[in-house]
Amino acid sequence: MKFLRELAKKPWLTRGLAVGTDLGGVAHHRPSIAATGLWFYIGVATVMFSLIVAAYVLRLGNYGADPASVAAATSSRPWWTLAALCGIPPADDWQPMAEPALLWMNTGILIVSSIAWQMARSDVRHGRMDKLPFTLIAGGVLAFLFLAGQLMVWRQLVDGGQFAAASPAYAFFYLITAMHGLHLLGGLIFWGLTTTKVMQGAKAGDVKTDVNLCAIYWHYLLIIWIVMFVLLLIT
Amino acid sequence: MSYSTIAEDTRPLHHPKTWVGKYVWSQDHKVIALQYTITAVSVGLVALVLSGLMRLQLGFPGMIQFITPEAYYQFVTMHGMIMVIYLLTALLLGGFGNYMIPLMIGARDMVFPYVNMLSFWVYLLSVIVLMASFFVPGGPTGAGWTLYPPQAITAGTPGATWGIILMLASLAIFIVAFTMGGLNYVTTVLQARTRGMTLMRMPCTVWGIFVATILGLLAFPALLVAAVMMMLDRLIGTSFFMPSIISMGEPLAHSGGSPILFQHLFWFFGHPEVYIVALPAFGIVSDLISTHARKNIFGYRMMVWAIIIIGGLSFVVWAHHMYVSGMNPYFGFFFATSTLIIAVPTAIKVYNWILTLWRGDIHLRVPMLFAIGFIFTFIHGGLTGLFLGNVSVDVPLSDTYFVVGHFHMVMGVSPILVVFGAIYHWYPKITGRMWNKMLGQLHFWITFIGVYLIYLPMHYLGLLGVPRRYYEMGDTDFVPASAQWANEAITVAALTVGVAQLIFFYNLIHSYFKGPKADPNPWGATSLEWQTPQTPPVHGNWGPTLPTVYRWAYDYSVPGAAQDFIPQNVPPEDMAQDHETRGPAVVEE
Numbered sequence: 001m002k003f004l005r006e007l008a009k010k011p012w013l014t015r016g017l018a019v020g021t022d023l024g025g026v027a028h029h030r031p032s033i034a035a036t037g038l039w040f041y042i043g044v045a046t047v048m049f050s051l052i053v054a055a056y057v058l059r060l061g062n063y064g065a066d067p068a069s070v071a072a073a074t075s076s077r078p079w080w081t082l083a084a085l086c087g088i089p090p091a092d093d094w095q096p097m098a099e100p101a102l103l104w105m106n107t108g109i110l111i112v113s114s115i116a117w118q119m120a121r122s123d124v125r126h127g128r129m130d131k132l133p134f135t136l137i138a139g140g141v142l143a144f145l146f147l148a149g150q151l152m153v154w155r156q157l158v159d160g161g162q163f164a165a166a167s168p169a170y171a172f173f174y175l176i177t178a179m180h181g182l183h184l185l186g187g188l189i190f191w192g193l194t195t196t197k198v199m200q201g202a203k204a205g206d207v208k209t210d211v212n213l214c215a216i217y218w219h220y221l222l223i224i225w226i227v228m229f230v231l232l233l234i235t
Numbered sequence: 236m237s238y239s240t241i242a243e244d245t246r247p248l249h250h251p252k253t254w255v256g257k258y259v260w261s262q263d264h265k266v267i268a269l270q271y272t273i274t275a276v277s278v279g280l281v282a283l284v285l286s287g288l289m290r291l292q293l294g295f296p297g298m299i300q301f302i303t304p305e306a307y308y309q310f311v312t313m314h315g316m317i318m319v320i321y322l323l324t325a326l327l328l329g330g331f332g333n334y335m336i337p338l339m340i341g342a343r344d345m346v347f348p349y350v351n352m353l354s355f356w357v358y359l360l361s362v363i364v365l366m367a368s369f370f371v372p373g374g375p376t377g378a379g380w381t382l383y384p385p386q387a388i389t390a391g392t393p394g395a396t397w398g399i400i401l402m403l404a405s406l407a408i409f410i411v412a413f414t415m416g417g418l419n420y421v422t423t424v425l426q427a428r429t430r431g432m433t434l435m436r437m438p439c440t441v442w443g444i445f446v447a448t449i450l451g452l453l454a455f456p457a458l459l460v461a462a463v464m465m466m467l468d469r470l471i472g473t474s475f476f477m478p479s480i481i482s483m484g485e486p487l488a489h490s491g492g493s494p495i496l497f498q499h500l501f502w503f504f505g506h507p508e509v510y511i512v513a514l515p516a517f518g519i520v521s522d523l524i525s526t527h528a529r530k531n532i533f534g535y536r537m538m539v540w541a542i543i544i545i546g547g548l549s550f551v552v553w554a555h556h557m558y559v560s561g562m563n564p565y566f567g568f569f570f571a572t573s574t575l576i577i578a579v580p581t582a583i584k585v586y587n588w589i590l591t592l593w594r595g596d597i598h599l600r601v602p603m604l605f606a607i608g609f610i611f612t613f614i615h616g617g618l619t620g621l622f623l624g625n626v627s628v629d630v631p632l633s634d635t636y637f638v639v640g641h642f643h644m645v646m647g648v649s650p651i652l653v654v655f656g657a658i659y660h661w662y663p664k665i666t667g668r669m670w671n672k673m674l675g676q677l678h679f680w681i682t683f684i685g686v687y688l689i690y691l692p693m694h695y696l697g698l699l700g701v702p703r704r705y706y707e708m709g710d711t712d713f714v715p716a717s718a719q720w721a722n723e724a725i726t727v728a729a730l731t732v733g734v735a736q737l738i739f740f741y742n743l744i745h746s747y748f749k750g751p752k753a754d755p756n757p758w759g760a761t762s763l764e765w766q767t768p769q770t771p772p773v774h775g776n777w778g779p780t781l782p783t784v785y786r787w788a789y790d791y792s793v794p795g796a797a798q799d800f801i802p803q804n805v806p807p808e809d810m811a812q813d814h815e816t817r818g819p820a821v822v823e824e
Contacts, residue, residue: 003434009537011787012531015807028755033346036422042453044414048456051500055460055475056813059494088497091491092272112294168491175464214561 036105038213045183049224052179056172058083060235061091084128096235097169100156105147109231113142114222117215124211127204136198139218140191143184150177169235176228180221187217191229243347252772262348263529263774264333266295267355269665278362285314287733288440294726295317296707297562299442305393308377310703312394313369315380319508320409323650327515328451329358330443331657332420334665338764339441341429341782341804343420343775354419357412361405368401368682379704383499384476384771399469409453410462420448429763431784435539436803438762438788439525439532442539443518446546447511452575454507461500468492477790495560500565502553509646510549514542515655517584520606522586522788527603527801528595528747533587541580548577558629560821567626567667574624576806578617585614596792596799600635600758603677604658608683616645619694634704637697640690641788648686655739662743663753664764666676667771674742678735685732692721715815757798766802811822 057079083090090233091197116139123132157163159172164174194210251257258266288659289310302310310374333351337344344349368375376387386392388399391570399570437445464475468489476497477489516569525532534537554570588610596605619641623629632638641684655678697703700713708714756765769779782804790801 006434007543009435010536011433012535012789015786017431017783017785033422033426036426037347037418041414042419044418044452044456045454048460051457051460051503055464055496055500058499059475059491059493072657083493085563085566086495087557087566088493088495088499093491097644109293135571137333153735164467165473165488168474171467171475177468179463 014046027033027052032209034213036115036211037075038217042217045063045220045224049228051226052172052176056231056235058086058088059091059168060094061089061171063096063235064095078207081129083186091168093168094235095167095169097161097173097232098160099233100153102149102156103151103229103232105152106146107225109142109149110225113139113146114215116142116216117211121215124208129198129204132198132204132211133195136191136195139214140195142189143188143191143218147184150181153177154220159194169232173232176232180225180228183224184221187214188219190214256815260352262344262352263270264345264348264351265273265772267351268330268333271333271358273361275322275326275330278317278366279326281366282317282322283733284737285310285317287730289314290729292706294723295417305374305377307706309375309393310379311726312380312382312402313365313375316363317414318647319380319512320406321365323512323646323654324508325358326654327446328448328510329355329416329418329422329651331515331519331654332448333416334661335440335709336420336423336444337427338433338763338767338776339438339442339774340427341763341777342423342427343777343786345421346423346427350415351419354412354416357408357415358401360809361408364401364408365405368398371397371401373397378445381459381498381505381811382465383501383620384465384468384492384497385478385480385484385489388465388477388793389480389487394704397518399620403466405548406462407459407466410459413451413455417452419447421445421452424622429781429784432763432803435536436787439509439518439521439535439538439542440515440532440762441518442542443516445679446542447514447578450507450514450546450549451511454504454511457500457504461497461504462463464500465497479776495557496562499554500558502556503550506553507549510545511528512646512650516609516650517542517656517687520609520653521584522589522760522762523602523606523653524591525658525791526660527598527600527606528592529598529759529791530591530595530789531553532789533590533593534583535789537583538587541583544580548573548580552577555629556706556734558626559633564570564626571624575621577619578624583618585610585617597699600659601670601672601679602660603655604676604679604683605652605659608679609652609656610684612644612652613649614647615691616641616643620645632697635697636693637705640693640697640702641810643693644686644690648690648740651684655679658743659756660708663757663770664745664755666750667753667769668750669747669748669753669757670742673739678738678742681738683730683734685728685735688728689725689732692725707760752775756802759785759798761800761802763803767805 011088060077060079060081061100062080079092116135120132120135122133123129154174157173162170164171165211190210194207194214197207197210251261257263261267261270288299288302289307291299292307335346336342373394373396375394376382376398378388378395378399382399382402392399394402424441428434428437434724464473467473468475468477472488474489474492476494477487477492478494479490480487500772514690521532521538552570552574554566555574558570574804592607619637623632623638625640659670659675696718699715699718701708701718708719741804753768753770755767758765763782763784764772766782767776785806786801786803788803790796790803792799793801
C-alpha cells in the first residue's frame with residue numbers, strides 16, 4: 001500500500017525534502033539490502049518451481065481418468081481441462097513412480113535442519129554466541145546429509161532401472177530434486193561464509209542479518225521441498 | 236536499512252590500483268556497463284552480418300555458394316537469438332541499467348558490486364558458449380530462434396547434434412548472469428536512492444529499467460525451465476516435450492511429451508521479453524524527448540503507471556504468439572482481449588511523447604532525431620501489432636512476412652533507434668568528448684529512411700502471402716514476379732543500412748580520441764548523472780558527499796528561472812522566483 005501511495009504523489013508540485021525523508025537512518029526501519037535481494041530471489045525461484053509444477057500437472061494427461069470418460073473426451077480431472085484449454089493433447093503414458101522410503105527420512109532431515117537454523121536465529125537474537133557455532137554446524141551438516149540422502153535415492157532408482165527416461169514421473173523427479181538440490185547447495189555457500197565469520201569470533205550484530213536470511217532461505221527451500229514431495233506422493 | 240549505511244559509506248568501494256583491477260576485474264558499475272555494452276555490441280555485429288547474408292540469399296537466391304538451406308536456417312536462428320537476448324537485453328539492462336541506475340538515483344555504485352562483476356563475466360561466458368557453436372561439428376542450431384521441439388532436437392535439423400546443446404547451455408548461463416545483475420538493479424533502486432530521491436522523483440529511464448528488470452527476473456525462469464527440460468530430452472532421452480515420432484522410418488524412443496507445453500513455457504518468457512527490451516527504451520526515450528524539447532514530460536505519473544501496467548499485463552498475453560498452435564478458441568479469445576488491452580497504456584505513452592513535443596522548444600540534435608524516429612517506427616510496429624493480436628487476422632498472416640515486418644519494426648528497429656539516441660545523448664558524459672554532428676545526422680537519416688525501405692515492403696509481401704522462414708520461393712502461383720523485385724530492393728536497402736553503421740562506429744571511436752572536449756552538461760539536463768563533479772564520473776561518482784534531491788527530474792523551462800532547466804539537486808531556496816501556479820515552495824505533506 002505504501003508503494004501505491006507513493007505512486008499517487010505529484011512530484012511536480014512539491015519541492016524540497018519530503019517529510020519522512022531518511023536523513024540518517026533513524027527515522028524508520030527499512031529491510032536490509034541483502035534482505036531485499038533475498039526476497040526478490042525467492043520470488044524468482046518461486047516462479048521457477050511454479051512453472052515446473054505447471055508443466056508437471058499439464059504432463060499428467062489422462063492419468064487417473066477412467067477409460068470410458070477418456071474415450072468420450074470428458075475426463076473430470078482438473079489437469080485434463082487445463083491441458084485441453086492450453087491445446088496440449090492428453091498423454092496416456094503417466095505411471096506413478098515408486099516412492100522410496102528414504103525420501104521420508106530425507107524430508108525429516110531437512111525439517112530438523114530448518115529447526116536448527118531457527119535455533120541459530122534465536123541464539124543470535126539473544127546473543128548466545130557460544131551456542132551459535134553448534135546450531136549453525138548442525139543446520140549445515142544436516143543439509144549436506146539431506147543432499148547425500150537425495151543422491152542415495154537417485155542411486156537406488158538408477159540401480160532399479162528407473163532412470164529419467166523410464167517414465168515422465170521419474171523425469172520430473174530427477175528434474176525437481178536436481179533443481180532443489182542446486183538451490184540448497186547455493187544456500188550452503190552462504191552457510192559456509194556465515195559459519196566462517198562466526199568461527200572467527202564475529203559479534204552477534206555482525207552476523208545477525210546473515211543468520212536470519214539463511215534461516216529464511218532454508219525455511220523457503222523446506223516449503224518448496226514439501227510441496228514437491230506432496231506432488232510426487234499424490235500422483 | 237538506513238539511508239546512511241549505503242549512501243555515505245565509502246568503505247565498501249575498494250579503489251583498485253592496477254590496470255587489470257580497474258578495467259578487467261572491475262566492480263565499478265560504469266566499467267561493468269561498458270564491458271556489457273562492448274560485448275553486446277560485438278556479438279550484435281555478428282548478428283548484423285548474419286542478417287546481411289540472409290538478405291543476400293532472399294534478394295539474390297543462389298548468388299552466394301556457402302549459403303545452403305542449412306546455413307540459412309542457422310543464420311536465421313543465431314540472428315534472432317543474438318539480437319533479442321545477447322544484444323538488446325544485455326545492452327539495455329546490463330549496459331544502460333548498470334551505467335544509469337546508480338548515477339541517476341545518486342548512489343555510489345550498485346549495492347552488490349561483486350555480484351555485479353560476476354554477472355558480467357558469466358554473461359561473457361554465455362556469449363563464448365554461444366559463439367563456440369559456430370565451430371562445432373554440424374554448426375549452430377538452425378531450429379529458429381524459438382527453438383520449437385520436436386524439430387529442434389531431431390536429426391535433420393541443422394545443429395541438432397551439438398549446436399542445440401550449446402544454445403541451451405548458453406541460455407541457461409545467460410539467465411544465471413541476468414539474475415545476478417537483475418537482483419542488483421532492483422535492490423539498488425529500492426534501497427540505495429540518495430536523500431530526497433523518492434520513487435516518484437526518479438527519471439523515466441530508471442522506472443523503465445526497474446520494471447523491465449522485475450519482468451526479466453520473473454520471466455527468465457520460464458526459459459530456464461524450458462531449456463533444462465529440452466536439454467534432458469536431448470541428452471538423456473526424457474519425454475517432456477517429445478511426442479512419439481517416426482523419424483526416417485524408425486520410431487524414436489520418446490513418447491507422450493508435448494511440444495505445445497514448450498511453446499507455453501517459451502512464450503511465458505518470450506512475451507515479457509518484448510517488454511524487457513521495450514520498457515527501458517520507453518523510459519530512455521521519455522527523458523530524451525523531454526530534455527531536447529526543453530519541456531517536462533507530459534503526464535509523468537501516467538507514464539510511470541503505464542510502465543507498471545504494461546509490465547503486469549505482459550504476463551497475460553503470451554499465447555498470442557501461439558494462435559496457430561490449435562488452442563481452445565476461448566483461450567485465444569482471452570489472449571486477444573488482453574493483447575488489445577495492453578495497447579491502451581502503450582498508446583497513452585505514445586500520446587504523452589507527442590504531447591511533450593507539442594509547443595516544446597524542440598532542439599533537433601542527433602539524440603532527439605533518433606527519439607522522434609523511434610516514435611514513428613514504434614507507432615507503425617505497434618499498429619500492426621493490433622492487427623496481429625486478433626486471432627482471425629493473425630491466422631492467415633502468421634506465417635508471412637507481415638509478422639517479420641511487424642516485429643522488426645516494433646522490437647528490432649524501435650529499441651535500436653533508442654539505443655543510438657541514448658548513446659549519442661550520454662556519450663559526452665561517458666567519455667568527456669563530443670561526437671561529430673554531421674556524421675551523427677548522416678547516420679540517423681540513412682538508418683531511419685533505410686529501415687522503412689527494408690520493413691515497409693515486408694508488410695506488403697506478407698499481405699501478398701509470401702511465407703516467412705523460406706530459404707527460397709521457387710515457382711509459386713500466388714506470388715507475383717514483382718515480389719522478387721521487392722526482395723531485391725529490400726536487400727539493397729538492408730546492406731546499405733548495415734554498412735552505414737560504420738559511420739556510427741567511426742564517429743564514436745574517432746571522437747573518443749580526437750573529439751572536442753565536452754561540456755559536463757551539454758544538453759542542459761536536470762537529472763543527476765549530469766551533475767557529477769567530474770566528467771566522465773570517477774569511481775564513487777559523487778566525491779565526498781552524495782547529492783541531495785529537491786525536485787523531480789523534469790523542471791525544464793520553469794517560468795522565472797534563470798536557466799531553462801533546474802537540476803534535481805538545486806534546493807528550492809536557491810530559486811529566486813517561482814511560478815504563480817506552482818504554489819509556494821513548501822515541504823511536502
